[in-house]
Amino acid sequence: HLNFTPTRLFLMYTGNTWNRNWVRVPYQIGTWMNANNQVKKNAVPYLTGSPAGYTPHFRDPKLWHHDHHYYALLGAQRENLTGTALLYQSTDLTAWRLLGEVQTDTPDFGFMWECPDYFEVDGHGVLLFCPQGLSADGNFFNNVYQNGCFVGEPLNYATRGFHHGAFQELDAGFDFYATQTMQAPDGRRILSSWMGISEIHYPTEQYHYSGCLVIPRELSVHHNQLVQQPIRKLTSLRRERQTVNQIGPGTVALPYTGQVSQEFDLTVSLAATQTVTLDFRADVLNQHHTRLTLDRGRQLCTLDRSQAGLSFAEQWGTVRHRRTPLGERVRVHVFVDTSSIEIFIGDGATVFTSRIFPAANQTQTFVTSSDGQAQVTGSIWNLA
Structure with a gap:
């Protein structure tokens, strides 16, 4: 034009x-x-x-x-x-x-x-x-x-x-602001955003910076709601793949790929349980983690970073909730990096974006079902 x-x-x-x-x-x-x-x-x-x-x-x-x-x-x-x-x-x-x-x-x-x-x-x-x-x-x-x-x-x-x-x-998490979009040559609408908010003091300020950008996201409208999905070109960053097929009540560990920059594309079965928690960037005892809870009974997704690592901005709370349609099977698509987590639930109508500052030994991922049997299937990749 x-x-x-x-x-x-x-x-x-x-x-x-x-x-x-x-x-x-x-x-x-x-x-x-x-x-x-x-x-x-x-x-x-x-x-x-x-x-x-x-x-x-x-x-x-x-x-x-x-x-x-x-x-x-x-x-x-x-x-x-x-x-x-x-x-x-x-x-x-x-x-x-x-x-x-x-x-x-x-x-x-x-x-x-x-x-x-x-x-x-x-x-x-x-x-x-x-x-x-x-x-x-x-x-x-x-x-x-x-x-x-x-x-x-x-x-x-x-x-x-x-x-x-x-x-x-647009985002149910803690750190998402100043969005802008551009149109790709094939017509897709691509969003970028600052993973930060004015007036928040981030731990990285001691290193003279306080922000980063979210991964690019493709936008579409479903049922009059703007939804987001990770831009498809991100698949080119996938490296070593681990297959996930975990079943059980209680807590199970997902495979560790050897680095913290990871992509999780998981399907969580809630058919035989009401509540499943996924703990990302956790230590081996799972005492410190960034926790995502899927509550089918209340149709509620919850992100809790209270035990994620270095604390900051606690005056604005450490937990975020969003009502989300949760059926028997839920897709959970997650990108984790050194100081960030981005979570896409289902078709992308519910998204959580957050800065996190875990310790170096927080490299594990756990799935817990406390009231029944959960099955988690899918893939985990290292990201280049």
Whole structure:
């Protein structure tokens, strides 16, 4: 869809600055990168400050092309301290015209919308963003700031109207924020996200960094819900494979592949039991672990990192719950690395993402069924 040569990449980003009176002044800046990765920034910002009626909380442009125009969606805060997203239009990626707010069905939802993104998938329009200022609601909205989306009808570009369902929290875990998506050449919608949240102090800060990125995820809409699956290209990272076929009440150990960077693709049978726990990155006595519990009786998945290793951010809790349809057989697809775990349940409607900081001797995986007999089958791979 681009009008310029494919050997150049255009990037647009926010320069957050403060003047001598410590007042925030946002700039929306553009830059071009050529095929040799050489970057040339535009000397003059495309947008300076925030538009009338909005505070200096104005940032995070997302770009796309539609019907011979370029669009930029930016997160904003109204002067009444409520969040929204503003839509801009351009014909040349240089002069940008404010069209106005995306007209959602939820005008008062948090005090700021960060990292907005609009795209269409499977015939649905999706407005993905990070609302700040939501209060906890049972098992939802328990992190410092939230990350989720509205799924609805495609955006009406003439009116900016966007009709949608209820807000969907994208991830049920602890550390998932600032999502953005891109479209692959074959049309797949691919998501990336920061595995971290502002205002959380992570143990890695002593090494001068505090975050990482999730594995790329493919998005689709099932029954009006946005679901995520690991990008299929990750199968190219698979190395040594261990086959799993464990049956029994009590606790059994799954095969250890010799390294902590692992992929688990398991099917858990709940036909003869109500509750199964899977303990990842566990020590040999299973006293320290990251625990996933599948409770068929309550139709509930629970992630518990209270015994995962180094503790941090405990003021925001150490356990997360999500109601999930659990039948007699449940697919549990898990990626574990040195300081992270990403869990996809079933078709990917329920996902848990978490930073964990286990000790070097936490290399085991256990399955426990306390009220019947569980069977776990599947594969475990080392990841290159």
